[in-house]
Amino acid sequence: MRIEEHPILKFKRGKKIKFKFEGKTMEGYEGETVAAALHANGILVLGESLEKHRPRGFYCAIGNCSSCLMEVDGIPNVKTCVTKLEEGMEVNKQKGKGELK
Amino acid sequence: MINTDIAIVGGGPAGLCAAISAAESGAKVTLIERNDELGGQLVKQTHMFFGSEKQYASTRGIDISDILLEKLEGHKENVTIMKNTTVLGRYEDGVITGMIDENKYLKFNPEALIVATGATEKFLGFPNNDLPGIYGAGAVQTLMNVYGVKPGDKVLMVGAGNIGLIVSYQLMQAGVKVEAIIDAAPNIGGYLVHASKIRRMGVPIYTGHTVKEAIGSDHLEKAVIWQLDDKWQPIEGSEKEYDVDVMCVSVGLSPLNELLVMAGCEMEYVPELSGNVPLRNEDYETTVENIFVAGDSCGVEEASSAMVEGYLAGLTAAAKIGKIHPQYEEKKADYIKQLDDLRSGPVGKHIRSGIDKIVRR
Numbered sequence: 001m002r003i004e005e006h007p008i009l010k011f012k013r014g015k016k017i018k019f020k021f022e023g024k025t026m027e028g029y030e031g032e033t034v035a036a037a038l039h040a041n042g043i044l045v046l047g048e049s050l051e052k053h054r055p056r057g058f059y060c061a062i063g064n065c066s067s068c069l070m071e072v073d074g075i076p077n078v079k080t081c082v083t084k085l086e087e088g089m090e091v092n093k094q095k096g097k098g099e100l101k
Numbered sequence: 102m103i104n105t106d107i108a109i110v111g112g113g114p115a116g117l118c119a120a121i122s123a124a125e126s127g128a129k130v131t132l133i134e135r136n137d138e139l140g141g142q143l144v145k146q147t148h149m150f151f152g153s154e155k156q157y158a159s160t161r162g163i164d165i166s167d168i169l170l171e172k173l174e175g176h177k178e179n180v181t182i183m184k185n186t187t188v189l190g191r192y193e194d195g196v197i198t199g200m201i202d203e204n205k206y207l208k209f210n211p212e213a214l215i216v217a218t219g220a221t222e223k224f225l226g227f228p229n230n231d232l233p234g235i236y237g238a239g240a241v242q243t244l245m246n247v248y249g250v251k252p253g254d255k256v257l258m259v260g261a262g263n264i265g266l267i268v269s270y271q272l273m274q275a276g277v278k279v280e281a282i283i284d285a286a287p288n289i290g291g292y293l294v295h296a297s298k299i300r301r302m303g304v305p306i307y308t309g310h311t312v313k314e315a316i317g318s319d320h321l322e323k324a325v326i327w328q329l330d331d332k333w334q335p336i337e338g339s340e341k342e343y344d345v346d347v348m349c350v351s352v353g354l355s356p357l358n359e360l361l362v363m364a365g366c367e368m369e370y371v372p373e374l375s376g377n378v379p380l381r382n383e384d385y386e387t388t389v390e391n392i393f394v395a396g397d398s399c400g401v402e403e404a405s406s407a408m409v410e411g412y413l414a415g416l417t418a419a420a421k422i423g424k425i426h427p428q429y430e431e432k433k434a435d436y437i438k439q440l441d442d443l444r445s446g447p448v449g450k451h452i453r454s455g456i457d458k459i460v461r462r
Contacts, residue, residue, distance in 0.1 A: 001250055001251045001253075002249055002250055002251070003245060003249045003250065003251055003275050003276065005276075006249070006274060006275060007274050008147050008161070008274065009147060009163075009246060009249070011248075011249035013249070032248045032250075033248065036244060036247075036248035036250050039244060039250050039252070040248075040250045044233040044234060044319075044320045045233050045319050045320065046233070049231070054231055055232065055233055055319040055320065056231070056233065057232075057233025057234065057235075057236075057320065058233075058236065058240060059222070059224075059235070059236055059237055059240060060221060060222050060237050060239065060240050061236070061237070061239065061240035061241075061243040061244060062136075062142070062239065062240070062243060063135065063136070064221040064222075064357070065221070065222075065237075081240075081243075082136060084137070
């Protein structure tokens, strides 16, 4: 799913890093967002709706619509479309509204 | 408490130009941006701009962002940049609260405020419109042009305005197949030069068509479209089905300006400007004294006019607090002329009529 050749753009990807999605190890690049890394790994469903539990993916990808909220390193309601991926991050689908700890 | 002459919220084209212009007038500026990069949506615009010579027509959006950042760097003694900082509220005493890095609260006490918070993508109602795989056109641009990730293999583009046409072309540049472009309106909304280029590459454009439904279990698998009659009612039996894993929704933007509403600025719903917008005077000052506005947050247009509005609001906001640029009148007249030019002709007709509804002289 990654673009390797492009007529206009050169993608300067950062260091390859590992993270976990639902316990499964995946690879992404430093400098990209969690949602972009998941998409490149073929993960389209990032969570579920609160009432009817319908699948949710991102919609706006710039931090406006809240469709991409996930649990990242134990913190709920993280906007994964604008949160940069970090080495060793643990990313999980969120159930419910999340709890304040 | 962070004291500053002018706080600018939003580091996109309007906010950057407002910062450059206010700093050039001698004001101390704090530019507040919620992301970790400045440039707003310019960073994903790989196409060449078609606005005006002065605002870098024929230069790609991604390069315009760099040009503006360099100009801003030239005024760094007057500019403080705060990234990863989200403005949360504005109080009656003029204090602004914000949060940096999602965990630390800050207060700002500016003499004047310029809101340049941009716009957000509109959505379209149809069954299963919430399936993953249905994305805003801007989201698709971000994914492929900023991060180099393909949104999917086959796309249905909804909306034949300039954004829909340009993003379709960019999808093809990224090696993604665009099955069709549809638009509910009877005519193509974008420039015909873009539409012809896409048609020559074999992509059909169906005007007078809309989405009937999306089909898929946990993500988009098929999209069904149907034709609309001259009263915009769907015609039974006109359905076409596409095997697509991506639907790109490009049906316009709405101004983002909750901060202005919260501050008590008088607002009005103006369809020509795509939503709720603040009443303002010719200096881009709202009905709350010392709160100024620029860019899509006061009416959706495009980046070229957002930049000029930013320059103008930066100039007038600085003057309002006593930092008057030596060539104030000359510069102001030039910015007003540039805006008039960008909005001239048939293309700018609805923008002009929208602006007539909100400008208080």
